[in-house]
Structures are given as structure tokens and as C-alpha cells.
Amino acid sequence: MKFVFDLDGTICFKGQPVSDALLKALEELVAQGHEVVFASARPIRDLLPVLHERVHHYPMVGGNGSMVAAGGARISTVGFDGEVLPVLLQLLTTYNVSYLIDGEWDYAYRGPADHPIRLHLDPHKLARNVPLQELESIVKILMLTSDHMAELEERLRQLDVVVHAHGGEGVLDISPKGIHKWSGLQQLGVKEREYIAFGNDANDISMFRHALHAVMIGEHPQLAPYASEQLPLDEQIERAIAERLTALGRLYAVASV
Template sequence: MKFVFDLDGTICFKGQPVSESLLSSLEKLVGMGHEIIFASARPIRDLLPVLHERFHHYPMIGGNGAIVANRGEIISTICFEDQTIGRVTQLLKKYNVTYLIDSDWDYAYTGPADHPILNNLDPQRRAKKVKLEQLQSIVKILMLTANNMKAAEEQLKNIDVVVHAHGNEGILDISPKGIDKWSGLQQLGVKEGEYIAFGNDANDITMFQHAMHSIMIGHSEQLATFSSEQLVLDEEIEKNLVQRLGEWGDSNIKSEMTRII
């Protein structure tokens, strides 16, 4: 069985690396013959700092599906078309948008110096901060602040892109047409119904829709409809995740799913 994990708010919290207790649980699953895949909104560059280096060769999906890596190498990158970037750039100017824009590795940033996104942005200085026009291939756009974010969001509906609104942070997360975590899983050869998905936010919806079983960490109104199970996000979440993973590892997966249903 394949286990697919979102990172932030799912198995790592408050910008801290995934705990050793959770990492050990994942390794136990691998030792039992299961496969682990990480699927995040972060670009691959920013997945690496929160995972111990012994996990850096695991399959990874970054940028909500725009970047796929395996065995330590990027194997697939889906970029915005030039025409689309042109239209989005017009919106950036029109609504005075500050942003974080990622290529497959480097990035452009114009947001506030104290924005929380900086806590997770290239902490190990693996990439270069450059001007937008210097980025060769753009895979992900975060609109951070604007003089009218609602209007900007409405205008994006006229552009062929995928948009996730992170309501708690007031951020718009934009990906190329047809790109999401399920499309990233398909790039890795994953088939519908052959994996268990863990996530916490709207950008996990597509991978929940195609999973055999899906576990929501905490609560998201948008994600709840597609969730098979929920784990409460509290001070015991890591302990409860470790326990739950141990139960799956020690059981017949299909029998366990039948019990839950």
C-alpha cells in the first residue's frame, strides 16, 4: 500500500521539521513493504529542510503537483504558459500584489519582510532570490497581499489556472492549468484507489478524491466532504498519528478499512 502525506499542518507543525517519532513510524511502514510519498504545496526545495536527509530520496510532489521528484532527482516540471504569466503579471500590477513566485528551484519575492511565509522559504539557502523577469520557468504563484485581494481572485477566474484560497492567511495559491496533487501522483504512476492520503487543506481535495481512504488532520470545511476519517489537531496529534500508523502497519490494510467504514 502507498501512503501519501501532505506536510504542513499534517505531519509537520509550526514550520518545524517532521518529528523523529513520526519519521520512525514511516520507516516502519516501509520496512513492512509499504511505500511513502510526500505531497506538498511547497516546492521541492522547501520540502527538504523539514525532512531528514535519509528521506530525501523518497518520492515527492511539490508545488501542489507542478514538480515531481524521485530518488533525489526532479523528474517532472509543469510550468505556466507565457501568455498566462503575462495576464497574471497584469493583475499583480493592477492590484499592487506582493508575491512569492517559484520556478522549479529559484524564486522571486516582494512580500513584507515579516510575512509568516518567510519562515518556510528556503531556510537552507539552496536557491537564489531573483527578480520575476529572471525566472526561466514559473510553476507556482502565491499572492500574499493586495489592495483588493477579492477583486484579484475574481479576475483569476477569467484565466486558465488553478487557484486555492488559504482563508486563514489571506493568500491565493495559483498553479498551472490541470495541476494538482492527484496529477502529481499520476506522474509517479500511482493509480486510483491504491493509496491512503493524509492532508489538512483544500489543496488536498483531489488526492483525497482518488484515494482508497483519506484522513483529514484537524478540520477544513472544504476538505471534510472528501474525508473518510478525521484526527483532531491538538497537542496529542503526533502521538495519535504514530499510534494510527502503527495500527495500519500491523493490520491487513483492506480489512482495516472495512472495519472503519
């Protein structure tokens, strides 16, 4: 069985790396013959610092599906097409947007130095912060602040792009048309109803919808209808996840699949 994990708010918390206890639980799944996949809104570049290097070869979906890697090598990236991209870039100016824009590896950041997104951005200095015009391909846009965020969101939803609003952060997360975590998983050969998903936010809906079993961490009203079960987000969450992985690993043992 394949086990697919979102990162932030699901198996790592407050910008800290995945704990050794949870890493060991994931590695135990692999030892039993299961496959572990990470699927995050973070670009691949920013997955690596919160994952120990001993799991860097595991399959990864980054940028909400715009980036896919396996065995430590990039498989594919998908950028915005030439029609919608100029419109998106014009909106940055029209609405005085601060942003984090990801290319295939490097990024362009314009915004407050103390913004939470900036504080956790590329901590290992694996990439370069370059002027926007130097990014040859743009695969993901985070709009952090704006003079008129509600109006900006309305404009974005009229475009042929995927928009996720992170209510707790007040951030708009924009991906190319047809790009989401499920599309990224398909690039890895993951098939419908042949994996178990763990997630916590609206950008996990696509992978929850196609999962055999979906575990929601904490509470999210948009995600909840697609969840098979929920684990409360409290001080015991890591222990609860590890115990659930043990149980699910035994239930979906390779020999029975």
C-alpha cells in the same frame, strides 16, 4: 500500499521539521513493505528542510503537483503556458500584489520581510532569490497581499488556472491548469484507490478524492466531505498519527494487497 502525506499542518507543524517520532513511524511503514510519498504545496526545495535527509530519496510531489521528484532526482516540472502567464504577471501590477513566485528551483520574492511565508522560505539557502524576469519557467505563484484581494481572486478564477485560497493566511495559491496533487501523484505511477492519503487543507481535495482511504488532520469544511476519517488537531496529534499509521500499516499489509 502507498501512503501519501501532506506536510504543513498534517505531519509537521508551525514550520518545524517532521518530528523524529513521526519519521520513525513513516520508516516503519517502509520496513513493512509500504511506500511513503510526500505531497505538499511547498516546492521541492522547501520540502527538504522539514524532512530529515534520510528520507530525501522518498518520492515527492511539490508545488501542489507542479514538481515531482523521486530518488533525490527531479522527474518533471510544469509551468504556466505562454498565454496565461502574461495576464497573471499584469495582475501583480494592477492589484499591487506582494508575491512569492517559484521557478523550477530559484524564486522571486517581493513582500514584507516579516511575512510568515518569508520567514520559512528556503531556510537552508538552497536556492536564489532572483528578479522575476530571471525566472525562465514559473511553476507556482503565491499572492500574499493586495490592495483589493477579493477582486483579484475573482479575476483569477476567470482564468484557466488552479486557485487555492488559504483563508487562515489570506494567501492566493495559483498553479497551472490541470495541476494539483493528484496529477503529481499520477506522474509517480500512483493509481486510483491504491493509496492512503493524509491531509488538512483544500489543496488536498484532489488526492483525497482518488484515495482508497483519506485521513483529515483537524477540521476543514471543504476537505471534510472527501475524508474517510478525522484526527483532532490537538497536543496529542503526533501520537495519534503514529498510532493510526501502525494500525493502517497492519490493515493494508503488503501480503493482503
